[in-house]
Amino acid sequence: MSVIDVPLPDAVHVIIEADGDPRSATPAGPGRWTVPGAEVTARHQPDGGLELTLAxxxxxxxxxxxxxxxxxxxxxxxxxVLGDAWERSYGELQWRGIQPERPLPWYWLGTDPVVGTTAGFGVRTRAGALCCWTVDEDGTTLWLDVRSGGLPVLPGERELAAATVVGVAADAGTTPYAALQALCAAMSPDPLLPEQPVVGCNNWYYAYGKDFGPDAVLRDAATIAEYAGDHPVRPFCVVDDGWTEGGGSAPGGPWDVGLPGVFDDMAGLAAGIAAQGARPGLWFRPLLSRVETEGMRTDVGRPGRIPLDPSSDATLAAVAADVARFRAWGFELIKHDFSTYDVFGRFHPDTPPEMAGPRQQLADRTRTTAEVLVALYRTIAEAAGDALVLGCNTVGHLAAGLVEVQRTGDDTSGRHWERTRRMGINTLAFRLAQHNRFYAVDADCVPCTPATEWALNRQFLDLVARSGTALFVSVDPAARTPQADADLTAAVRLALDGGQPGGVEPLDWLATTTPRRWRTGDMNLAYSWSQPWGAWPLLPL
Structure with a gap:
């Protein structure tokens, strides 16, 4: 297994106008290409990476x-060929044969199971561009989207640091999974990792933001503390959506008070969670407001749901103040959510070719969307201080190094096992190599609810606990049984230990989107994810 020196590209093409055609750039010396009005430069780095800058x-x-x-x-x-996803994955990650038009965000890995070779390219985390690859029979292309929203960026005289390309190549004997681990390590030289295993509870998948209050939160804190027992690493109890006015529908701020008459004392709630033996955590949506405020966008939104412009200094100041307030209340984990949706106006299932639409606007045209997002994530990380930051619906490749934990897939479900199978197992298998290289991976909650089969959820619970990734459980009190409690206790304590030594590795992932066979330590495990009728045929979830 080796990190390779990335060669100069054979050709460079430039798109000036957002809806324009590519123009072939003219070589202007080693590692330089020009078109009228723009210049591209590629510089080799001592570690073999290729730094790309634009003017x-x-x-x-x-x-x-x-x-x-x-x-x-x-x-x-x-x-x-395997690629990544723009932000969260949506059950679509998989190895496929060559598909020349398939967008492969951030990195790609190719393998030949017969010959046994594996190799790929990627870009370093926190790039200045939204980056994706395409791979065909003759070669590969890196597409750098440096627009500001959906419009051309106007960087002025500054040099724009777009991306640094890295590559790996493995000979026979190295598994594709090990090759992906090496590529992730090369892409992420400075991850921000939690000091201890991240384990806890979250009430979303049984409460869904409705009809709960401080008593229910404290009951959940007591439950997760019971499962943890006297383990020296203490679990979290995360208060998800529902603690503010308009809760249960991912509302916007202000985030300065809780739901009147219910969550009147947020500092007291954090202290109460701690008194139960858990660490308090809190969810919020930083880029949406219920009221008109400084920094709001004027090109999108509607009354009561007003997106904020992350390129605005006023927005960043408000977000920083919110996070600092949560920390002052006593919350030790801050989960920020929906910022990708609020910037782009959509989620990104099935990997569209680009994140932004053609007419989306940001106030600051001098910075790329990628640069603006990195600045947002950095603002939250700095305001959080020593609190743990969990990114959800964030662009993981841009957030790496600025979040300790990253929700890597779309929601699991306390109502439909099919969603947990499709989303949770897929993201765990295909983004597991990012764990402890980009951040701690969070494949989302394991539900324990009357509406879902515990025989299936307990397998997902077992796999996540063994993996050493973040384990959050969502336990409906109505679903607690002696068997479920025993399973949850064993899994929580294993996860608090850091999982199975050596973690887990998907074995049949070249052939399926939800691997059933996994290696852990010196054992091979087989799980069955199917309901009696199999899987719903692409049922929208």
């Missing part, structure tokens, strides 16, 4: 750059 000093600015390599890393054409 576009005047209007109309710059939209995208495509860099083309007319070969594959490692020298062999892959038989199967």
């Amino acid at each position: 576009a000093p005047g209007p109309p600015g710059l939209s995208k750059v495509a860099l083309r390599w007319r070969h594959h890393p490692g020298g062999n054409r892959p038989a199967l």
